Amino acid sequence: MSDQPRMTVEKPWTGRFTEPTDAFVEAFGASVGFDQRLWRQDITGSMAHARMLAEVGVLTAEERDAILQGLEQIVGEIERGEFTWSIALEDVHMNIESRLTALIGVAGKKLHTGRSRNDQVATDIRLWLRDEIDTVLAELGRLRGGLIDLAEREAESVMPGFTHLQTAQPVSFGHHMLAWEAMLARDAERLVDCRRRVNRMPLGSAALAGTSYPIDRTLTARLLGFGGICENSLDAVSDRDFAIEFTAAAALIMTHLSRFSEELILWSSAQFDFVDLGDAFCTGSSIMPQKKNPDVPELVRGKSGRVFGHLTALLTLMKGQPLAYNKDNQEDKEPLFDTVDTLRGSLRVYADMIPRMTLKHAHMREAARRGFSTATDLADYLVRKGVAFRDAHEIVGRAVRLGVDSGRDLAELALDELRQFSDQIDDDVYQVLTLEGSLAARDHLGGTAPTQVRAACAQARERLAG
Ligand code: ARG
DSSP: OBOOOTTSSOOTTGGGOSSOOOHHHHHHHOOHHHHGGGHHHHHHHHHHHHHHHHHTTSSOHHHHHHHHHHHHHHHHHHHTTOOOOBGGGOSHHHHHHHHHHHHHTHHHHHTTTTOOHHHHHHHHHHHHHHHHHHHHHHHHHHHHHHHHHHHHHTTTOEEEEEETTEEEEEEEHHHHHHHHHHHHHHHHHHHHHHHHHHSEEOTTOTTTTOOSSOOOHHHHHHHTTOSEEOSOHHHHHHOOHHHHHHHHHHHHHHHHHHHHHHHHHHHTSTTTOOEEOOGGGOBOOSSOTTOOBOHHHHHHHHHHHHHHHHHHHHHHHHHTOOSSOOGGGGGGHHHHHHHHHHHHHHHHHHHHHGGGOEEOHHHHHHHHHHTTTTHHHHHHHHHHTTOOHHHHHHHHHHHHHHHHHHTOOGGGSOHHHHHTTOTTOOTTHHHHHSHHHHHHHOOSTTOOOHHHHHHHHHHHHHHHHO
8 A cells, every 4th residue: 555645646525625634644544454355346336326327317428438447447457456555545435436537537526426435335345245145155055065964974973962061862973963054054044134134225325315316226226236225315324234234143153163163172182082173174282292283163263252342343333323424334344354254264164174074983982872871761761661750760860870880881780780770671671772772762853863864964955955
């Protein structure tokens, strides 16, 4: 960015001013350092605006064509890195407009007819965010696809399911993966819904009240692929609820990824030893040669905090603003940009990592077996033999205590040992005490039986494609 001496670049609003802007105020107030990221959307919006102005007779066809050609040339200059961004020109909008006028003369000065930077910037952000949502949805889809594939492959793999991080009941590893997929599927729904409200056009609201030119907003909206227009001009230039909504959806995705990360970190510890995340996703220690650290999930867990912070920042940014546009809104961009970058990065690394994770099936089975995870199955067995559930619970509790005291699992207790707690127990009990038996018994919609898991995978795949 050039820091050219002030007043060498002419600001578009110097008419009513007699003194130049204070040097520090100029730097303090400039957004071009970050909003130049919106340059492509700014030019796309300007092209549509110029086309519309010509259509309604505010610009001549020659003026329109000069504007379009000039803007095309600017696209090339920016893409080739030849464009000089100037802080004195404050933001992306004035930088581009000023260059256009330098290139094509007076026609360039007519581009801003019937619009304001207030509706321009709101339009740019919405165009940008709309595309970013599509990219996020694609990454989210890639991750969900990976989870469904994994779930299908591992439908029969047994792991301990937890409540309170204590071994609870055996579950299918595939079932566990589908739980994460279900959360991400709702996240995708939220983004699709949010996109509908992002995809409305503020342009035409001008500074706040609309414009006295005979503009055709519907035409501009169609040219830009908007699903509709923002109906109230004051609202259109002022509210950033669409950005807040997106950031809230992003915060939820990060919450889900952070929880998932927590599991992967635990599971790759020597104490759990359920999974190996793959060398490509871990780092070593500079001092402890044995270490392989789960950096990727740790970083994602850590990065979730940034997005929660951005959500709070945007809510706070908005809450005190009277209608309509206020300069406060310039502060919307950095939190939004960083939210998108953080989210895209986290989803990408997860989508890459999940298919390359390897499972330690024997360890997971052993952990499920060791934790008396089939105790509920024994209680259900007794209920089927006519024992009341509360009594069955008590009986099994005593059997578990014997197991704990003698260092054995329920399935390792002899029949006569088990029968001392209830004479309803016969030798068919060993079927229900197996991990496979426990899984297979939960054979209903949403249950962990491998047949249900495979059916759920098919459904999830359909939902993902649809
Ligand atoms: N850079 C400003 C922003 O990001 C553009 C709109 C400025 N409008 C104004 N009236 N100063 O919000």
